[in-house]
Amino acid sequence: MPFWKKSTTGDESLPAHDRGAGSFDDYLYDLIPKNRDITMRLADCDPRQDEIAALAADDPEALFTATPARTLDQERVDAPIEVRVFAGRRVTGVVGVVPRGLESVYDEAVRRLDGRGDKPRIPVAVVRTKRGWRVDLLMGRTK
Numbered sequence: 001m002p003f004w005k006k007s008t009t010g011d012e013s014l015p016a017h018d019r020g021a022g023s024f025d026d027y028l029y030d031l032i033p034k035n036r037d038i039t040m041r042l043a044d045c046d047p048r049q050d051e052i053a054a055l056a057a058d059d060p061e062a063l064f065t066a067t068p069a070r071t072l073d074q075e076r077v078d079a080p081i082e083v084r085v086f087a088g089r090r091v092t093g094v095v096g097v098v099p100r101g102l103e104s105v106y107d108e109a110v111r112r113l114d115g116r117g118d119k120p121r122i123p124v125a126v127v128r129t130k131r132g133w134r135v136d137l138l139m140g141r142t143k
């Protein structure tokens with residue numbers, strides 16, 4: 001990686017393995033994913049391991065975000081975007097937060113889906129890592 005590029009590090013108060021992952025390099029000028037394989041890993045998943053583990057047993061094709069775009073009040077105070085998941089007919093508690101700095105990518109994807117008449121829900125994948133369960137947003141499928 002070139003020395004002049006600044007990578008997205010996320011919230012410094014979280015452990016390095018739980019800051020989430022994603023990059024603006026994966027998106028075009030208008031924040032549309034470059035391809036269908038683009039993902040964004042949520043941050044702050046460590047304290048929510050039980051909730052995420054319960055999702056792992058559900059049908060992976062039926063998991064979608066249940067969190068709308070930020071309101072103007074939330075945007076004004078730069079509140080983190082807490083993500084909940086639709087799992088069948090129920091909505092989970094918070095399973096993670098959008099990594100710091102990538103909130104605009106999430107907001108734009110939700111608004112783009114809503115604007116074209118689709119349900120404003122981003123597909124979700126539950127992933128098992130050596131540090132525990134993580135939640136990936138399948139951003140490329142919102143293209």
